[in-house]
Amino acid sequence: MAEIRLDNIRKTFGKVVAVQDISLTVPDGEFIVLLGPSGCGKTTLLRCIAGLEQVDHGRVFIGGRDVTGLAPRSRDIAMVFQSYAVFPHMTVFDNIAFGLHMQKQPSAEIKRRVQAAAGLLQIETLLDRYPAQLSGGQRQRVAVARALVMEPAVLLLDEPLSNLDAKLRLRMRTELKRLHKMVEYTIVYVTHDQVEAMSLADRMAVMNQGVLIQEGAPLEIYNRPQNVFVAGFIGSPPINFLKARLMEKDGDLFVATQDFALQLPPDRAARARESARSNDVVLGIRPQDVHELARVGWTEGDNRIRATVDVIEPLGDAVVVTVVTGEGSLQITLPADTRAQVDQPLELVVDVNRVHLFDPQTEEAIF
Ligand SMILES: Nc1ncnc2c1ncn2[C@@H]1O[C@H](COP(=O)(O)OP(=O)(O)O)[C@@H](O)[C@H]1O
Ligand SMILES: [Mg+2]
Structure with missing residues (x-):
């Protein structure tokens, strides 16, 4: 587990300023949600934390360590992407174990961790199946389990529920919240869905056009929006x-x-x-x-x-x-x-x- 500290992060793509000088501290064990409309820079900021993007300037600290120059694999993070790909020719077990195999972990340790993660996500009876034999929600859980077995200090989730139908999304939302209660990882979760953000977050960071506009507990932001944008973005029907x-x-x-x-x-x-x-x-x-x-x-x-x-x-x-x-x-x-x-x-x-x-x-x- 670890605190994340972002100090004045900027990331541009040509003339597009995707992330504009964002500073944000996520305490150890917190579930923080980056919320904002499509294109506001959420994924880019998450990829900067992961080390998948080089920042233009600013520093990234994870667990007190300056990881700004480090490769993703040296940052003690795991990430679940929006289009979580599972390997179709591998069983659920092998999909979940993939990263641990790459690390050349002993097979007893791999088995222990896969079973623990599968238990947490309630897919332990599916370990011998292939992805084609799973529902969307089950596949999604495999993707989360694959991240969890790495026992990262920080778990990064990029719109992980966006491919699921409405009912399943609600159920996975509850399960993710329960999961966080159990594992207590620091989680950074990206979504454009304000209802999802309100229901999951310990704290939300609301972004617009690359800028961090307001951070705080969901109800704090709902009750005291800092500006017209935040007031209009949060709440349904809109203000x-x-x-x-x-x-x-x-x-x-x-x-x-x-x-x-x-x-x-x-x-x-x-x-x-x-x-x-x-x-x-x-x-x-x-x-x-x-x-x-x-x-x-x-x-x-x-x-x-x-x-x-x-x-x-x-x-x-x-x-x-x-x-x-x-x-x-x-x-x-x-x-x-x-x-x-x-x-x-x-x-x-x-x-x-x-x-x-x-x-x-x-x-x-x-x-
Ligand atoms: N690899 C890239 N090359 C060029 N522009 C990019 C790239 N990635 C993101 N962008 C641009 O940066 C901005 C933020 O994108 P993104 O972080 O994906 O937003 P979000 O995840 O909030 O929808 C957008 O204008 C997007 O077009
Ligand atoms: Mg995105």
């Missing part, structure tokens, strides 16, 4: 962004869109007065932070929205409702037994303690 203005009235501070005004609670009003550089702001409201007035029975009138229901999408345990609020519209999530009906009016209440404000120029969060 609603609305053009708004800050307005003082009788000592209270309101944030007003073209259709409605929300009164900010005193602590948030103080922060907005202190940090907002102008009265123009971007208001962010998550679909989960809007409630039906009839259900919550609010008494104060200042953070209500009068809306008309446009579209209702049932999800089973909840419904996604698109409402028209006048000029604009909002997507909100309501319980499945909502009284909302298409084309009917709906009175809503916004939880003003959970809304977000952003600077429209810098896109940085005010709160």
Whole structure:
């Protein structure tokens, strides 16, 4: 097991800056997820950690050792690629044992390690089969087992679940989390799927265009996104962004869109007065932070929205409702037994303690 420390890593391909001066420390035993849209540099950063790419500048430390100039095999890492290839002409046992054979480990040791890894991944009954006789999920587990038998200090996983169907992906997600609890390796896991990232990560590092934007525990990032990009990337359905203005009235501070005004609670009003550089702001409201007035029975009138229901999408345990609020519209999530009906009016209440404000120029969060 080992800590990973990235110090100012840059990697360019010609004119493309794939990784732009990223510094990141992953404590020993942590499950960290690199999250970001396709092309933001996740795989490149992982390959820099693995030693499969030479960095332009910066240092990579694994377990306190500067491995920047070392070949992949000297870094004490194992990596599972997005397109995990298993050897079709080898049995599952031989596939898993491959790296250990290359290391010329004694056969008793190989057997012990293969059996331990196969046990962890619940494929011990499949060791005599060939890959063609396995399901996608089983093959995927063989790929992870092949990495685990190397007993690396660090396990690097690049979108390992992306080739699986939705149901299997959910199951493997749970199994990976359980596996991490047992082996306690330091794991760096790459995905563009924010739900997968939220559910797996001890900590997430959100990237965009080669830049590390924000790192933190999943809920910390969900609750306090640092800028418009992070707020919009994390959460489902996505957060609603609305053009708004800050307005003082009788000592209270309101944030007003073209259709409605929300009164900010005193602590948030103080922060907005202190940090907002102008009265123009971007208001962010998550679909989960809007409630039906009839259900919550609010008494104060200042953070209500009068809306008309446009579209209702049932999800089973909840419904996604698109409402028209006048000029604009909002997507909100309501319980499945909502009284909302298409084309009917709906009175809503916004939880003003959970809304977000952003600077429209810098896109940085005010709160
Ligand atoms: N070997 C390469 N040669 C040239 N450009 C590359 C190479 N690998 C990656 N890139 C570019 O670097 C950027 C980041 O790619 P990548 O790390 O694969 O992103 P992600 O894994 O987040 O989808 C992209 O613009 C991609 O086209
Ligand atoms: Mg990638």
